[in-house]
Every structure is written in C-alpha cells, then in structure tokens.
Amino acid sequence: MTIDLNTSDHDYETSVTENDGENVAPLVPYVIEHRWRRLTLPIMQLGKRVEKYLAPVVVEWLDRGTGVIMSDADARKDPRYRHPLRVSERCGQREYALTALRPEVKAFALFVLQFRNRRRGITPGIQTLVKWYAKCTNKRPENVRRNIQRLQDARIIEGDSLVGKLWQITDVSAIHAQEDALASLRLATMQLRT
Numbered sequence: 281m282t283i284d285l286n287t288s289d290h291d292y293e294t295s296v297t298e299n300d301g302e303n304v305a306p307l308v309p310y311v312i313e314h315r316w317r318r319l320t321l322p323i324m325q326l327g328k329r330v331e332k333y334l335a336p337v338v339v340e341w342l343d344r345g346t347g348v349i350m351s352d353a354d355a356r357k358d359p360r361y362r363h364p365l366r367v368s369e370r371c372g373q374r375e376y377a378l379t380a381l382r383p384e385v386k387a388f389a390l391f392v393l394q395f396r397n398r399r400r401g402i403t404p405g406i407q408t409l410v411k412w413y414a415k416c417t418n419k420r421p422e423n424v425r426r427n428i429q430r431l432q433d434a435r436i437i438e439g440d441s442l443v444g445k446l447w448q449i450t451d452v453s454a455i456h457a458q459e460d461a462l463a464s465l466r467l468a469t470m471q472l473r474t
Contacts, residue, residue, distance in 0.1 A: 310342035323372030
C-alpha cells in the first residue's frame with residue numbers, strides 16, 4: 281500500500297530548523313508505504329496486545345526549499361534530515377505498559393510520571409514521591425513503597441531518579457533549578473484538590 285502525501289495526515293513529526301538565523305525548509309515525507317514492523321515492546325491496538333503491525337515507512341522525501349524528491353537513502357545523507365518519530369507506536373507501548381499494571385500500581389505510576397523532568401528522570405527522587413503520594417492518598421508510605429519494584433519491572437522507572445527509556449523527556453535547554461520548585465508547586469496543587 282502506497283500513500284502519496286500532499287497533506288499532513290501522517291504519523292511523523294518534522295520541524296523547521298534554523299541556519300544562521302534563516303529558516304530552512306525541512307525535508308518532509310512525500311511517499312509512505314506500509315510495511316510489517318516487529319516490535320521489541322508490544323503495543324495495544326483495538327484493546328489487544330500486538331507485537332507486529334503495518335507501520336508507515338517513508339520511501340521518498342520532499343525538500344520544500346528546492347522541490348526535489350529524494351529517496352530515503354539520499355535523504356538520510358542530508359544534514360537537515362530528522363529521523364521521523366513513531367509517536368503513535370510509543371503511545372501504544374505506553375498504554376500497554378500501564379494497562380498491565382493493577383489499578384493501585386497504575387495510579388502510583390501516573391503520579392510518578394507527572395514529576396518527570398527534562399533530564400530523563402524524575403524530580404524529586406522516588407523516595408520523596410512515595411511520601412508525597414502516601415500523604416495525598418492517606419496511605420502508609422510502607423504500602424506505597426511496595427509499588428516501586430512493580431514500576432521497575434514494568435520499566436517505568438529505572439532507578440531512584442531515572443525513568444524508563446519509553447517515558448523519558450529530553451531537553452538540553454531545560455532550567456534545572458526550576459524543576460524542584462515546579463515539583464513542589466505540583467504537589468501543593470494536588471493537595472488542594474483532595
């Protein structure tokens with residue numbers, strides 16, 4: 281199946297890059313084919329676990345600046361090439377990871393994920409989040425602490441302050457000093473709701 285793209289109805293993100301203060305037209309997907317893709321982590325599709333699916337693959341790219349259509353191999357050599365993100369695939373994998381958890385563990389996981397920072401971790405550390413979650417839900421911290429191992433098994437967290445690869449947010453321009461204040465503000469907001 282081949283799709284000729286003249287609209288933005290596709291599963292890829294592209295962005296305009298800057299070069300010496302001038303906007304440079306990015307390479308955008310032009311022709312996409314659907315091919316079977318085997319996944320390392322399963323996804324949820326229509327409520328079922330799926331390890332293989334028909335994924336969109338870019339075959340040809342369009343250079344908006346020159347109007348040149350180039351093959352995927354040629355586009356990868358271009359310095360303006362940005363690898364397409366499979367956003368819906370990542371969302372499906374995240375959904376699968378969360379649906380595999382028991383409701384009380386899932387609630388704790390969603391609480392922890394609200395405190396992700398832009399350095400691929402969580403602010404503050406997991407032990408502080410355990411105390412905060414216990415306080416917000418009127419549970420004993422020892423009971424909440426049992427869920428940490430389940431989050432590690434599901435690869436939602438990788439250590440005391442690092443989230444799993446599937447859940448990481450990376451931003452080199454983040455202002456790290458503000459993250460602690462933002463986390464405390466987020467907790468105060470949650471406490472007001474309860």
